Amino acid sequence: MKVFLSILLFLSCFTFATRTMAQYYDDPKNHDCLKCHSQQTYSFHNDMMDTEQKRLMNPYLIIDTIQLRNGVHHNFDCTDCHSYEYTTYPHTATLKLEPLSTCLDCHGGDESYAKYEFEKVQEEFQKSIHYKVYGDNFTCAKCHNQHYYAPAARNSSSVVEIVEYSNKMCLSCHNDMKRFSLVSGETKPTVVAIHDWLPNQELHFQHVRCIECHTVVVDSLMVSHNILSKENALRRCAECHSANSMLKASLYKYQNLQERAEDGSVLGMLSNENYVIGSHQIPALKILSLIIFFAALAGIIIHLTFRIIIKKK
Amino acid sequence: MSSENKIYFYPLWLRIWHGINALGIILLIITGISMNSGFEKSFISFKLIITVHNYAGVIVTLNYLVYLFGNLFTSNKKFYIVKPKNFLKRPMKQAYYYAWGMFHGMQAPYPLSEKRKFNPLQKYTYIAVMYLVVPMVIVSGIGLMFPELIFNKIYNISGVLITAVTHSAMGFFISIFLLIHLYIASIGKSPVDNFRSIINGWHHITKK
Numbered sequence: 247m248k249v250f251l252s253i254l255l256f257l258s259c260f261t262f263a264t265r266t267m268a269q270y271y272d273d274p275k276n277h278d279c280l281k282c283h284s285q286q287t288y289s290f291h292n293d294m295m296d297t298e299q300k301r302l303m304n305p306y307l308i309i310d311t312i313q314l315r316n317g318v319h320h321n322f323d324c325t326d327c328h329s330y331e332y333t334t335y336p337h338t339a340t341l342k343l344e345p346l347s348t349c350l351d352c353h354g355g356d357e358s359y360a361k362y363e364f365e366k367v368q369e370e371f372q373k374s375i376h377y378k379v380y381g382d383n384f385t386c387a388k389c390h391n392q393h394y395y396a397p398a399a400r401n402s403s404s405v406v407e408i409v410e411y412s413n414k415m416c417l418s419c420h421n422d423m424k425r426f427s428l429v430s431g432e433t434k435p436t437v438v439a440i441h442d443w444l445p446n447q448e449l450h451f452q453h454v455r456c457i458e459c460h461t462v463v464v465d466s467l468m469v470s471h472n473i474l475s476k477e478n479a480l481r482r483c484a485e486c487h488s489a490n491s492m493l494k495a496s497l498y499k500y501q502n503l504q505e506r507a508e509d510g511s512v513l514g515m516l517s518n519e520n521y522v523i524g525s526h527q528i529p530a531l532k533i534l535s536l537i538i539f540f541a542a543l544a545g546i547i548i549h550l551t552f553r554i555i556i557k558k559k
Numbered sequence: 560m561s562s563e564n565k566i567y568f569y570p571l572w573l574r575i576w577h578g579i580n581a582l583g584i585i586l587l588i589i590t591g592i593s594m595n596s597g598f599e600k601s602f603i604s605f606k607l608i609i610t611v612h613n614y615a616g617v618i619v620t621l622n623y624l625v626y627l628f629g630n631l632f633t634s635n636k637k638f639y640i641v642k643p644k645n646f647l648k649r650p651m652k653q654a655y656y657y658a659w660g661m662f663h664g665m666q667a668p669y670p671l672s673e674k675r676k677f678n679p680l681q682k683y684t685y686i687a688v689m690y691l692v693v694p695m696v697i698v699s700g701i702g703l704m705f706p707e708l709i710f711n712k713i714y715n716i717s718g719v720l721i722t723a724v725t726h727s728a729m730g731f732f733i734s735i736f737l738l739i740h741l742y743i744a745s746i747g748k749s750p751v752d753n754f755r756s757i758i759n760g761w762h763h764i765t766k767k
């Protein structure tokens with residue numbers, strides 16, 4: 247019996263271990279951190295008063311476990327980045343002051359991440375208005391939430407999806423008073439009013455990334471990080487609505503979208519969900535229309551010639 | 560020139576409609592081609608082109624109602640009635656006349672009279688253009704002006720793209736129609752005679 251029990255114990259330890267290896271967040275309610283940090287409320291035993299207490303969780307500290315599981319960092323447990331000391335509650339006050347790893351601490355100079363060009367991103371970012379005005383306080387995390395980050399631009403082939411993901415990053419501050427005031431003295435985001443001049447504003451916001459007009463496009467980078475000051479943003483319609491549309495250099499740089507952008511066939515164009523007047527011509531239809539036009543013109547000229555000849559006779 | 564040889568074909572409302580329509584459509588064609596051409600530099604700005612196109616589009620649309628109600632409530636509608644008899648033979652005969660007959664001394668097979676303002680080919684073309692192509696260009700144009708009205712996706716295809724392609728294709732057909740319309744109108748008593756008619760209302764007919 248003893249042997250049997252110990253085998254059982256061994257096996258359960260083993261399965262538990264492999265399970266936690268695969269996914270820390272399978273069962274948030276039983277996760278040391280998430281049992282509180284994924285809930286609206288949390289309960290603990292107050293040793294001082296010797297009572298069970300239930301309190302509201304600070305909404306900014308609630309983690310969305312579904313997004314967490316879909317993010318690129320889902321292989322890490324909380325204490326891989328946050329101090330192990332957080333496992334005690336109440337958390338020690340000085341833990342707040344401990345430095346957290348930045349993106350480059352892990353990803354900088356790493357061969358296996360070379361294609362993401364972390365150093366180049368850093369270099370471009372340091373030229374941006376975000377860095378110029380707020381310096382190192384403007385961390386990557388201000389836009390890229392490490393908990394949830396997913397490389398949408400690389401993986402999605404849907405323009406609308408990429409645009410939504412990207413613009414959400416900008417709007418999370420530029421359309422949110424509390425977060426905006428973190429870095430800016432201003433307390434009033436005015437995105438909508440500032441873009442009043444733009445025709446079909448809503449449609450533009452849904453189909454065009456903010457960075458399309460607000461960054462300097464660099465060929466070697468997939469997503470440009472050099473965010474310009476608002477005076478330097480693009481305002482000319484023709485930058486996009488033209489044959490050499492800027493959008494082809496930025497959004498359509500992604501391989502997954504490029505294939506469709508360059509597929510000149512009618513079907514290829516039709517499955518392209520992002521139509522930009524002036525830059526998306528359907529070559530097959532263009533040729534067809536030219537043929538019809540010149541056929542009509544030729545018909546008229548021939549007819550006219552005969553009319554003139556007959557009249558002269 | 561005796562007055563019996565003239566018929567008052569084009570009442571004032573029709574001439575006003577036609578004049579506004581012609582100017583509007585010409586503006587729409589020019590601005591439409593220029594904004595779709597993908598030229599980055601044109602002598603007027605993209606934004607102004609769009610503004611002109613939008614205003615012209617609204618005017619042509621409202622003006623279309625003049626045509627629609629005019630033909631609903633006046634006797635002008637009788638010229639647009641199609642007879643099922645020899646439905647295809649009649650326009651073919653007219654086409655044959657244009658392509659061959661008129662150069663070989665053939666008499667016009669459908670001479671115009673009080674009862675007949677258009678030859679069959681002309682009638683069919685006007686009906687197709689005015690009751691099919693123009694309405695489609697108007698509807699798709701309204702869609703593009705208020706993109707939130709458009710279906711997001713039809714199967715895998717962007718609704719905006721379909722609307723835009725429909726709009727350009729119909730616009731293109733109107734341009735081709737206009738080209739042929741202008742040329743055919745020059746076939747008359749004299750090359751400018753029909754153009755005078757659509758301005759002053761009176762049409763010369765050749766009496767047998």
Ligand code: HEM
Nearest residue numbers: 569577580581584635685688689733737740744753754757
């Ligand atoms: C510069 C432009 C134009 C000129 C010079 C012109 C000229 C004429 C002329 C001479 C006529 C009378 C002869 C006939 O009935 O065929 C006419 C009638 C007509 N035109 Fe035009 N046209 C122009 C543009 C257009 C456009 C853009 C449309 C429609 C999209 C159009 C639609 C019509 C129709 C429906 C009639 C017959 C109206 C009726 O009598 O009920 N025209 N046009």
